[in-house]
Amino acid sequence: MYNLLDGLSIIEASSFVASPTAGLYCAQMGAEVIRVDHKEGGLDYDRYMLTREGRSLSWENLNRAKKSVALDLRSDEGRELLVELAAKTGNLITNLPEKSFLSHGAVAERQVSGAPDLVSVRIMGWHDGRQAMDFTVNAASGYPLMCGPEDWDQRTAPPVNQVLPAWDFITGAYCAFALLAAIRHRDTTGEGSEMRVPLGDVAIGTMANSGAMAEMLYRGGDRERLGNAIWGAFGRDFRSRDGVRFMVAALTAKQWRGLVAAFGITVEIAALEADTGADFSTGDRPRFEHRHALFALFQDRADQFDWAELSSRLAAEGTTFERYRTMHEAANDAALVRDNPLFGPSPANPSDFAYPAPRSFANIPDRAAGDPAPAPYLGQHTEEVLAERLSLASGTIGALVDRDVARLSDKEKP
Structure with a gap:
């Protein structure tokens, strides 16, 4: 207080x-x-x-x-x-x-x-x-x-x-x-x-403040469902080889570069850019519009890593990510609660x-x-x-x- x-x-x-x-x-x-x-x-x-x-x-x-x-x-x-x-x-x-x-x-x-x-x-x-x-x-x-x-x-x-x-x-x-x-x-x-x-x-x-009302009126209809994907940007849930589900997001050029490096898919991204004519480093729009192909690339590579190794790579590259927890797990998590100065x-x-x-x-x-x-x-x-x-x-x-x-x-x- x-x-x-x-x-x-x-x-x-x-x-x-x-x-x-x-x-x-x-x-x-x-x-x-x-x-x-x-x-x-x-x-x-x-x-x-x-x-x-x-x-x-x-x-x-x-x-x-x-x-x-x-x-x-x-x-x-x-x-x-x-x-x-x-x-x-x-x-x-x-x-x-x-x-x-x-x-x-x-x-x-x-x-x-x-x-x-x-x-x-x-x-x-x-x-x-x-x-x-x-x-x-x-x-x-x-x-x-x-x-x-x-x-x-x-x-x-x-x-x-x-x-x-x-x-x-x-x-x-x-x-x-x-x-x-x-x-x-x-x-x-x-x-x-x-x-x-x-x-x-x-x-x-x-x-309305979020822009969603204007969007619906402009498009003349409803937005499609996206599952766990982030609207208008790159982000979704993935699963590691050992079954750990996690969420990643890339809203900036730095975050995007870090994700590509952590997953080790620089070559694959370049090939996809050549096929589509898109430049994924330029912002949210190309990454969102080609999200399905990108999601497939990222999940294919996630299938090759256990969570311990993949999370270490993600952390080393300074990416924005977090694994999914149950709420009971969150309540017992040291970083979220025990070592967090928010809690007394x-x-x-x-x-x-x-x-x-x-x-x-x-x-x-x-x-x-x-x-x-x-x-x-x-x-x-x-x-x-x-x-x-x-x-x-x-x-x-x-x-x-x-x-x-x-x-x-x-x-x-x-």
């Missing part, structure tokens, strides 16, 4: 992936992020996979370095406390609907700072109010029908969903950026902002399961990143936050707990 956002407090009322990700990234940069959940946990509190003790590993990792407040958000009193917390803090991340008790207007009305300066970032489904989640906006984007083996029929073959909820994580990252942009604007002008970020717009907008020692996780935890993805070379912070127990900071943020006396907080409007730590979860 870094303390670049030290002094910034944020209320987060969210669930699932995108909204908690926005809060996580802010917390990892030093912001005080107070996640407020229903007293029994939000919709994601028991999200699969659970440990034997019933702790969600997904929830635990998306809520590191945050504080937790548990309120009865189905009661008027509990909702009122959340609105008051958001109003006094002045910064809100949520994926609750705008037409809910936690609307921007309802929170801003409770502010007492003169001109309302609330900054709220709200994750929505679609811009027109329809519900959405990562896998449904991905279906709409067209990407799943672009994936799959090259010989699949474009009209009848099934879609291929990605396993990673990428749109959720991209949306979470964008919301953290949007929040800080709005805070920067407030610091300059004194004016608050209501930011609405539809998950579907992030997906379709990213597709396991904090005291609520699950009581010890494992490496990531620090901030960004690192500052001349500053110590600090060890990863643990996720809170649900309700662990209820008393502290209500006292500090709302100036409630201990007796008042005790009464809220007695009436089950507020709950304390669930460390002894049944």
